[in-house]
Amino acid sequence: MITSTTTPSLNAMFRLQWEKAQNCFVLLFPEGMVKLNGSAGEIMQLIDGEKTVQQITETLQNKFPEGGDLSNDVNEFITTAIEKKWLYNDH
Amino acid sequence: MTIKQTKKLANKQENTQKEATPTTTVGPPLWLLAELTYDCPLHCPYCSNPTELGDTEKELTTQEWCQVFTQAREMGAVQLGFSGGEPLLRKDLEVLVKHARELGFYTNLITSGIGLTEKRIAKLKVAGLDHIQISFQGADPEVNDAIAGRGNAYQQKFNMAKSVKAQGYPMVLNFVISKQNIAQIPEIMRLSCELEADYVELATAQYYGWAYTNRDHLLPSKEQLVESERLVNEFRDQQQGKGPHFIFVTPDYFETRPKACMNGWGTTFLTVTPDGSALPCHSAKMLPLTFPNVKDKSVSDIWQQDFSFDYFRGDDWMPQPCKGCDEKEKDFGGCRCQAYMMTGDMHKTDPVCSKSEDHHLIQQAIESATNPSKAIEKRINHTANKHGKDSSLNITRVKV
Numbered sequence: 001m002i003t004s005t006t007t008p009s010l011n012a013m014f015r016l017q018w019e020k021a022q023n024c025f026v027l028l029f030p031e032g033m034v035k036l037n038g039s040a041g042e043i044m045q046l047i048d049g050e051k052t053v054q055q056i057t058e059t060l061q062n063k064f065p066e067g068g069d070l071s072n073d074v075n076e077f078i079t080t081a082i083e084k085k086w087l088y089n090d091h
Numbered sequence: 092m093t094i095k096q097t098k099k100l101a102n103k104q105e106n107t108q109k110e111a112t113p114t115t116t117v118g119p120p121l122w123l124l125a126e127l128t129y130d131c132p133l134h135c136p137y138c139s140n141p142t143e144l145g146d147t148e149k150e151l152t153t154q155e156w157c158q159v160f161t162q163a164r165e166m167g168a169v170q171l172g173f174s175g176g177e178p179l180l181r182k183d184l185e186v187l188v189k190h191a192r193e194l195g196f197y198t199n200l201i202t203s204g205i206g207l208t209e210k211r212i213a214k215l216k217v218a219g220l221d222h223i224q225i226s227f228q229g230a231d232p233e234v235n236d237a238i239a240g241r242g243n244a245y246q247q248k249f250n251m252a253k254s255v256k257a258q259g260y261p262m263v264l265n266f267v268i269s270k271q272n273i274a275q276i277p278e279i280m281r282l283s284c285e286l287e288a289d290y291v292e293l294a295t296a297q298y299y300g301w302a303y304t305n306r307d308h309l310l311p312s313k314e315q316l317v318e319s320e321r322l323v324n325e326f327r328d329q330q331q332g333k334g335p336h337f338i339f340v341t342p343d344y345f346e347t348r349p350k351a352c353m354n355g356w357g358t359t360f361l362t363v364t365p366d367g368s369a370l371p372c373h374s375a376k377m378l379p380l381t382f383p384n385v386k387d388k389s390v391s392d393i394w395q396q397d398f399s400f401d402y403f404r405g406d407d408w409m410p411q412p413c414k415g416c417d418e419k420e421k422d423f424g425g426c427r428c429q430a431y432m433m434t435g436d437m438h439k440t441d442p443v444c445s446k447s448e449d450h451h452l453i454q455q456a457i458e459s460a461t462n463p464s465k466a467i468e469k470r471i472n473h474t475a476n477k478h479g480k481d482s483s484l485n486i487t488r489v490k491v
Contacts, residue, residue, distance in 0.1 A: 013261045013289060015197060015221065021119050021167025028197035030222040030263050030290060031170060033121070 002053055008078055008087040009049030016044050027086055034086075043077050047087065053078060116471040117404070120361035120394055122198075124373060125156065127184070127305065129176040130364050132205045134240030134304040134469040135228060137267045137296040142470070143374055144260040150365045154185040155192045155386065158361055162390035164194040168361070171196040176365070179206035187469035190217025199224060201265075204248040205241070212251070212258050223255045229271075238271055240469050252286045258386070264288040264335075269309035270297045272462070276319045279324050280337065288335040293323060295342040299374045300455075301470045303432060306456060307463035313345055344453050348418065349425025349441035352385030356403035356427065361394065369393045371400055374428040378437050403427055412436055412446045 001050070002008075011017060015028045018041075025041030031088040036044060040062075046056045057074045081087040128150055129140055151159070162172065171191050177186055179202055189193045191198050200215065212223070229235035229247055235245035255262045264286065266272070266279050276293065282292040295316070298306045311319075325337045335447050353360045362373040367384045370376055380399045383392075390403045395398060404410065406419055413424040424430075425441020433442045433452045442449040 012259070017195065019167070019169060021169075026169070028169065028221070030224065030261050031122075031172070031199055033169060033197075 002079055002082070002089060003076060004052060004054035004057075006053045006078070007051065007090050008047050008053070008082065009090055010044075011046055011088055013018055014086055018048065039073060040077055040081075043074055044086075049090065086089075094250070099302060099483060101333055109127075118165060118358065119223060120359065120390075121168060122170045122172070122360045123163045123168045124162070124172045124174055124360065124362040125159070125178075125187075126174050126176065126364050126373060126474065127178045127181045127187070128182050128419045129150075131175060131177045131203065131254050131470075132241060132245065133177070133179075133203050133228075135238055135267070136268055136271075136301060136467050136469060137238075138470050139299040139374065140470065141300050141374070148161040151363075153186055153369045154169055155367065156183075159385050160187070160196065161322070161392060161395065164191075164196060166391055166394065169197060170199065172199045172201050174201040177206060179211070185214050188215055188220045189218040191366045191479075193223070197221050199484070202226070203239075203244070204251040205244060207247075207251040209254045210256075212254050214261075216258055216260070220260070222261045222263065223358060224265055225252050225255065226265045226267070226278070227282075228267070230275040230282045234272055234275060239261065249286070252288070256287045261289050262287070263290040263292065265292045265294060268293050268311070268314070270311050271309065272318055273315050274312045276322050276356075277326070280315075280323070280335075283337070284333045291337050292340065293319075293337060294340040297429060298344070304468050307460045307465070308467045310342065310344060310457065310460035311463065315456075316341060316345060342427075342443075343429075343443045344457060346443055347445040349429075349443040350420050351422045352426035352429075352441075355423045357394070357400040358404070361390070364433050369400075370429070371403075377428060378431055380437075408438060410440065410476065412444075413440050 009073070013029050017026055017028060019026045022035055025027060025036045025044060026040070027036065027044075043059060046059055051059070053074060057071050060074065062068050078087065082089045101212055131138075133139075173184065173187065175306070177201060181187070188198050188200075198219065198221045200220055200223045202225055225248055227235060227245075227247070228238035229457065232243075233247040235248070236242055251263065252264065256303055270280075279293065280291070296302050296309045296312065298310070303307060320339055320341070323337055327337060357371045360372060362370040362375075364370065364373070364376065367386045368376060368382050369385055369390070370382055378381065380402060382399050383397045386394070388397070405413065409419065413419050422441075425439050425443055429441050429443065430439045431437035434449045436487055439449065440447040442452045444450065
């Protein structure tokens with residue numbers, strides 16, 4: 001369960017990287033790769049272990065003002081990413 | 092090393108986006124396996140290295156390897172496995188890791204742990220190594236060292252696994268499971284927890300190279316496999332999401348459909364052998380095809396234009412029953428090396444498939460393994476250049 005003050009951080013098992021050949025952000029881990037879609041890449045780029053979910057949402061809201069309310073999208077992705085252990089959930 | 096490593100990227104790939112990717116040309120070789128040397132301090136009977144190693148004195152130089160990495164990365168390769176043999180025997184490993192990491196590769200060291208020291212683990216970390224995979228042959232010194240053919244191997248592996256985790260690496264443990272150690276599955280899982288592995292591969296041996304020669308001594312029975320899988324599932328249920336992630340790989344001999352070998356020939360995987368041969372999988376050298384060498388051609392020319400890499404792409408090459416099979420997109424007709432080893436014809440359907448006219452050969456192999464008729468053959472290692480300086484090249488061996 002995440003809240004607006006949850007501060008997610010990247011699991012040290014994974015490395016986030018832009019892959020030109022894939023034209024997307026990817027998560028690299030031992031002998032594997034996860035391709036991220038556009039919005040997942042935007043969210044992952046902002047995760048630094050310091051920003052809260054709310055701050056991440058606000059930053060994206062400013063970057064994509066035409067996108068409407070993004071909080072559900074951000075919450076949903078971060079919840080999924082924590083379940084998949086890409087992210088740690090640090091309060 | 093083991094063969095399943097090269098299959099894994101495709102299995103582990105998850106695509107969170109559904110957009111179509113262009114289908115016009117061949118995609119990049121996402122996975123590059125660099126077999127730095129065939130030399131190895133161990134003599135495991137399940138080794139998938141070729142039984143004929145060829146000329147082991149003509150290993151690629153540091154510069155030649157760096158050039159291969161640069162060329163492959165430019166094409167979009169992203170995972171790089173340093174393998175062998177034992178890659179730690181190359182003293183330039185740190186230089187190679189550094190170059191690869193700077194290019195943006197995710198760098199994997201696939202090692203027996205023999206020759207590793209705390210200091211070298213630290214040096215590799217500085218060079219940018221991302222992950223270390225250590226192989227174990229058993230859950231205790233007796234079983235491990237008997238299979239590995241080397242005393243004190245277990246203790247060395249144990250100590251190094253501790254150090255790898257202490258130094259903050261992601262760590263995968265690889266246990267090649269065979270008749271010789273399958274009874275230790277519960278102990279292996281407990282050991283993996285003690286060593287705090289992140290992933291643990293319980294990979295039943297696949298029968299290539301030395302493992303094909305020794306198949307009767309390795310291939311477990313169906314009953315042993317069923318029981319092992321049950322034990323692994325039971326253990327997973329008790330983990331409650333904590334501890335290592337266990338991956339149980341069953342041998343294809345007990346399947347009715349073949350594995351999607353290499354995720355399809357020439358689609359994803361590129362192996363470069365110690366002497367620079369470029370192969371679509373690391374067993375392919377056995378096939379009656381002429382494979383190119385990175386000393387003569389660029390990685391891009393090899394991948395996109397070489398006859399051998401194109402030979403089994405798509406389905407034009409397929410005979411029946413593959414050609415008319417609605418599962419051909421799923422398994423690509425299985426493994427070309429397995430077809431060749433068992434039937435003598437590399438074009439035939441993988442005998443693992445129950446639709447194959449050669450499927451009885453698999454049944455015979457399972458039967459034959461219940462009563463081995465010849466002694467086990469331990470792989471022979473060329474030790475001439477193992478220590479000291481290579482006579483012709485500037486490659487210095489690390490003494491292990």
